Amino acid sequence: xxxxxxxxxxxxxxxMGVVALFVFFLLRLTPGDPAAIIAGDMATPEQLERIRTSLxxxxxxxxxxxxxxxxxxxxxFGVSLISNVPVLTMIGQRLEPTVSIALCTTVLSxxxxxxxxxxxxxxxxxxxxxxxxxxSVLGFSVPVFVIGxxxxxxxxxxxxxxxxxxxxxxxKGLVPFAERAALPTLALSFIYIALIAxxxxxxxLDVLGEDYVRTARAKGLGEPSVLLRHALxxxxxxxxxVIGTGFGLLISGVVVTESVFNLPGIGRLTVDAVxxxxxxxxxxxxxxxSALYVAINLAIDVAYTFLDPRIRY
Amino acid sequence: MSTAPLTEPIDRPAPRGSRFKFLIGSPVTAxxxxxxxxxxxxxxxxxxxxxxxxxxxxxALRLKPSSAEFLLGTDAYGRDVLSRIIYGGRxxxxxxxxxxxxxxxxxxxxxxxxxFFRWIDAVVMRVMDGLMAIPGVLLAVAVISLSGASIKTVxxxxxxxxxxxxxxxxxxxxxxxxxxxxxxxxxxxxxxxxKILWRHLMPNTxxxxxxxxxxxxxxxxxxEAILSFVGAGINPETPTWGNIMAEGRMVFQIxxxxxxxxxxxxxxxxxxxxxxxxxxxxxxxxxxxxxxxxR
Numbered sequence: 001x002x003x004x005x006x007x008x009x010x011x012x013x014x015x016m017g018v019v020a021l022f023v024f025f026l027l028r029l030t031p032g033d034p035a036a037i038i039a040g041d042m043a044t045p046e047q048l049e050r051i052r053t054s055l056x057x058x059x060x061x062x063x064x065x066x067x068x069x070x071x072x073x074x075x076x077f078g079v080s081l082i083s084n085v086p087v088l089t090m091i092g093q094r095l096e097p098t099v100s101i102a103l104c105t106t107v108l109s110x111x112x113x114x115x116x117x118x119x120x121x122x123x124x125x126x127x128x129x130x131x132x133x134x135x136s137v138l139g140f141s142v143p144v145f146v147i148g149x150x151x152x153x154x155x156x157x158x159x160x161x162x163x164x165x166x167x168x169x170x171x172k173g174l175v176p177f178a179e180r181a182a183l184p185t186l187a188l189s190f191i192y193i194a195l196i197a198x199x200x201x202x203x204x205l206d207v208l209g210e211d212y213v214r215t216a217r218a219k220g221l222g223e224p225s226v227l228l229r230h231a232l233x234x235x236x237x238x239x240x241x242v243i244g245t246g247f248g249l250l251i252s253g254v255v256v257t258e259s260v261f262n263l264p265g266i267g268r269l270t271v272d273a274v275x276x277x278x279x280x281x282x283x284x285x286x287x288x289x290s291a292l293y294v295a296i297n298l299a300i301d302v303a304y305t306f307l308d309p310r311i312r313y
Numbered sequence: 314m315s316t317a318p319l320t321e322p323i324d325r326p327a328p329r330g331s332r333f334k335f336l337i338g339s340p341v342t343a344x345x346x347x348x349x350x351x352x353x354x355x356x357x358x359x360x361x362x363x364x365x366x367x368x369x370x371x372x373a374l375r376l377k378p379s380s381a382e383f384l385l386g387t388d389a390y391g392r393d394v395l396s397r398i399i400y401g402g403r404x405x406x407x408x409x410x411x412x413x414x415x416x417x418x419x420x421x422x423x424x425x426x427x428x429f430f431r432w433i434d435a436v437v438m439r440v441m442d443g444l445m446a447i448p449g450v451l452l453a454v455a456v457i458s459l460s461g462a463s464i465k466t467v468x469x470x471x472x473x474x475x476x477x478x479x480x481x482x483x484x485x486x487x488x489x490x491x492x493x494x495x496x497x498x499x500x501x502x503x504x505x506x507x508k509i510l511w512r513h514l515m516p517n518t519x520x521x522x523x524x525x526x527x528x529x530x531x532x533x534x535x536x537e538a539i540l541s542f543v544g545a546g547i548n549p550e551t552p553t554w555g556n557i558m559a560e561g562r563m564v565f566q567i568x569x570x571x572x573x574x575x576x577x578x579x580x581x582x583x584x585x586x587x588x589x590x591x592x593x594x595x596x597x598x599x600x601x602x603x604x605x606x607x608r
Contacts, residue, residue: 143539149572252448256450256543259543286452
């Protein structure tokens with residue numbers, strides 16, 4: 001077990017290494033002087049020189065990389081070129097809205113999508129199945145900002161049930177938080193529901209054809225028990241996997257959703273950084289979200305060995 | 314729309330010659346094909362179809378409602394929304410098709426080589442894993458923030474995260490195909506390596522690649538719109554669906570149609586491509602149909 005954990009963690013190291021190399025070389029290999037790209041057209045020679053020194057651009061490339069990675073590993077992601085605040089601090093300040101919306105979305109999507117997928121597989125090739133699959137193609141196709149604005153139009157502007165935009169911390173009361181988090185969560189959930197429902201259905205269809213499901217039915221178990229105890233538990237592994245691999249989708253969705261609903265999260269931070277060409281911030285966000293992606297998928301892999309005793313590494 | 318069947322059952326593989334019958338076999342797929350055809354036609358013939366110049370500013374005509382002259386009204390700069398939407402389809406389709414072609418060609422090359430040579434495989438696939446760990450939109454945003462937004466950089470930004478997915482797919486097909494007797498036979502009679510890759514291994518990858526290509530096309534159109542929408546896309550003057558919506562954000566409460574019309578067109582286009590992709594998959598790979606899942 002410990003051996004497996006160690007090996008699995010070791011496999012993640014090269015993945016993060018590639019991410020780091022990519023982020024590092026993206027700036028250095030873009031045509032033009034990196035310092036000029038970062039500083040923009042209006043920079044004075046002194047500013048350029050300052051950026052060059054702060055990035056260590058005057059040293060040879062391998063040395064630059066080692067210095068850079070050394071800083072990153074010590075948690076020093078550099079300072080924002082616009083506000084001069086350390087990148088890590090900026091990201092920390094913006095974490096709450098993003099994490100709350102992402103968590104709410106994951107929970108809501110699982111709660112809605114797993115039953116949908118189970119029912120679709122159970123009623124395979126009926127109108128219910130086609131309805132769920134149709135819904136899922138729709139979820140993949142309608143952009144999250146279109147869904148977002150539709151929700152705003154209906155629930156905020158027409159019905160006046162919920163505020164148009166903004167964010168309130170959960171520490172300031174559950175109701176104000178929920179009122180503002182409801183629409184972004186709903187908007188973001190569509191594509192996630194589509195993804196998870198599809199996977200649940202596919203995985204359930206595989207399992208429902210197994211002998212032990214037939215045996216369970218043959219010995220007279222009720223359908224709910226067959227579906228939930230015998231089928232779903234065995235079908236869970238691919239479903240959980242897709243929650244992990246869907247994390248990239250979730251982050252992409254968050255960037256857009258935060259723009260629609262004006263949430264002061266990581267997504268807004270990134271978009272603002274792009275508009276201001278604040279590369280250290282973008283770099284920090286990419287490194288941290290990728291590390292999170294790797295960590296989540298690592299955690300899921302490890303979780304399998306507990307969830308499914310058949311999986312042994 | 315969503316209650317209708319996605320695909321009609323197809324009993325046996327279509328005989329040669331009627332391979333594309335499936336496109337009209339199901340009413341939903343036929344409708345999707347029709348919608349997509351309309352979008353393509355309007356994009357190709359935009360200069361003749363658009364009633365106005367999509368770039369013509371007319372401050373006096375700001376935010377006019379629908380009228381006989383401006384069917385969908387005007388935007389915050391007095392430009393004709395309908396004309397902008399018609400022209401916007403050009404960029405979307407260009408990006409969609411371009412991204413699909415580039416990522417398939419690049420992914421195919423990488424996947425073929427990685428699938429055939431064990432020692433390259435390990436290195437290349439680690440690189441691919443790394444690229445896949447970066448959320449797609451963030452990667453695109455980083456590329457664009459550095460090199461500025463143009464159709465070229467947007468394409469590159471969209472393609473980088475797609476290539477690893479294609480490469481993985483190709484590699485998995487090659488890994489199973491290279492164990493087949495005909496590949497062994499080709500090696501034993503001394504076929505050259507390029508010939509084995511080209512003639513014997515590559516054709517195996519076509520069916521899944523065609524399907525993957527439609528999905529890449531759909532997701533590239535979506536990503537382009539997202540980039541434009543958050544302001545990191547092609548020059549805001551250029552009429553793209555994402556740009557029209559981005560400008561519509563400022564006046565959303567006065568004129569929501571600026572977001573909903575391009576949004577509708579965008580959704581219908583992506584939906585049509587996805588539905589056609591699903592139908593193609595059902596024909597090319599009947600086993601997947603049973604499972605109905607994949608991505």
